[in-house]
Amino acid sequence: MFEEVGTTTEGDLMINVGPQHPSTHGVLHLVITLRGETIIKVEPHLGYIHRSIEKMCESLSYRQFIYVTSRMDYLSSHINNHGCALCVEKGLQIEIPERAKVIRVLMDELTRLASHQLWWGAMAMDVGALTPFFHAFRERETINEIMEETCGARLTMNYMVPGGVMYDLHPNFQKRVKDFITLFKSKIDEYDEMVTGNVIFQNRMKDVGFISKEDAISYGCTGPTARASDVSCDIRKLFPYEVYDKLDFHEITATDGDCFARYMVRVQEMRQSLSIVEQLIDIIPEGDFQAKTKAVLKLPKGEFYSRVETARGEFGVYIISEGGTTPYRIKFRSPGFSNLSALDHMARGHKIGDLVAIMGTLDLVIPDIDR
């Protein structure tokens, strides 16, 4: 493939974007075929950050493998850990305490908010607005501080363990989260004022990168990418885990399927996550934060699958156990990989300048795609 880079036989131009490029948000390598300025084909080349995480997990015990998954989709590390913990609990057939469930959901939603905030800043930066990036980071810092205080880390928390969570909430947690809710409610309007209503921004996003409902399903898109094309795929609604079935929140969908629809779905999801946090913060039940588990976990022979909704879509964990202390095989279904595969379909026929906008709305995290 690489020898052909240059002019192809029909006079089309092939150019490389990445693997080190600011707009690819990581080491993603795209080989783009251009006719004039129009995109004919986009071909993602992966493997630059492949760490064989699935293989590594086979040699780690059921307690140990969870920390590695924080390093996949590092912006949803809590939710990845959650998916793994759920799968191990399914195998062990243990019920976790009510308090742990609520803590987990709270942490998941705060992570989703932090992830969407970062995406929002990066998205605006991709289409040329630099200031929103700093605004988004300012609010994200508040969440990071909450995480730092309760979980001990800012990005790779390893807070969810089989049976519950690693330690109890910090005494300041409730107060700080309430402060954050008040703060962010006004800031999210500021976000809308600054970026969403901007005519230049809308012109760059509307009618760009369209994908139909059928195509979104056949590419296996999940998360906000698919919901913007009117595919109802929120795991929190379809296969509720923990306390999501008792909560009052909406699954956000849009029908346009273009970049602006994907943008709007994520911005509205921030409001939904905020409302979930608001509902739960006052009713955290008392009790244990961890169920009693054995020191060495052994899953019975069999196959286990669990899924959670990360900020990017459906994250699945598939464990095959032979009855020992380590998994026989682990497979992760990462949302980014399927979403990236639709990039070619979305970008065809658009100008090369639009590619960055389309990529921005997919919210790609490359270590999640490559693992």
Added chain:
Amino acid sequence: MFLKKYISDIFNAVKSLLIGMRRTGYYFTHRKEIITQQYPDVKQILPERFRGEVIMLHDENNEHACTGCTACELACPNGTIKIITKFDVTPEGKKKKALDTFIYHLELCTMCNLCIEACPTDAIKMAQNFEHSVYDRSQLTKKLNKPGSKIREGVE
């Protein structure tokens, strides 16, 4: 018709730009709301749970609580901890397993906290120091038990 749309487009763009710039102006005049930290000069106090590195707790008599049980070594996912044990002779003349050296490879540690959770006697904990850069990699391999330290009386 075309000209009218052209002019109204320009007008709308300038208008939405000004709405956005109003925010910038607001922060320009409200400098208290800017949260930049003057990092190396002013250091932030990190929360107690923050994971920076693993340390072993010693009291004033230079005694620690580690029995050399290697539970932390087994819990660690990436071989960061190496426990070397020795045999102490108790006053009754019996041989007793004790800690000789606690080797900690900071460069391998992922701050996952699993070793701390595994320790039955709470001999180790996480410290808040995060500035770990050194010029030589060998400086990152640390010996956590202090020279001459021994196990506290009564810890089993």
